[in-house]
Amino acid sequence: MARKKVKLAFISNDSTRKATYKRRKKGIIKKVRELTILCGIPACAIISDPFDSKTEVWPNLKEAKQMIERYQSSYMKDGRKNVNQESFLLQKITKAREQLRMQRHDNHENELNILMIWYLQNNKLPDDVTVSDLKDLDKLIEKNLKEIDDKMASLSLSN
Secondary structure: OOOOOOOOOOOOOHHHHHHHHHHHHHHHHHHHHHHHHHHOOOOOEEEEOOOOOOEEEEOOHHHHHHHHHHHHHHHHHOOOOOOOHHHHHHHHHHHHHHHHHHHHHHHHHHHHHHHHHHHHHHOOOOOOOOHHHHHHHHHHHHHHHHHHHHHHHHHHHHO
16 A cells, blocks of 8 residues: 655644654664664664653663764764865865876876977977977987887797
8 A cells, every 4th residue: 555645844733743753753763773683783763752851762871872972982083084174175176186287297298209209200309399398308218218128128038
């Protein structure tokens, strides 16, 4: 039998509200109990009764206090994972800056590869090449020559 959709609004009738509260409270406690059994995790429920001055605690007050204390102590120990919005944004900015730095490095290396290929085709360098670009190009050429030598040596060993 399908249930009808529940309209989430304040129940103005006191007796209906009290009956709904009792029924849903039992459901919540049942869900918490099932969660502890099925997942093997400690859990507790603290429900304040609006119709009575007492507060219902599941499984019992002593175990609930122990769980709350353990949660609070773990919160302090693992504070590096708990971030506020400012530290979250600072982490994102730092990560974005590092990605930008890496992308600039990759772009520079690609530009040097293009410059090397252009030089090999034309046998002359463009007029706008700086001294630091020439030094970087020299390092890139030496790196490529070393890779070629290593490949040739490995091929000669395998033959």
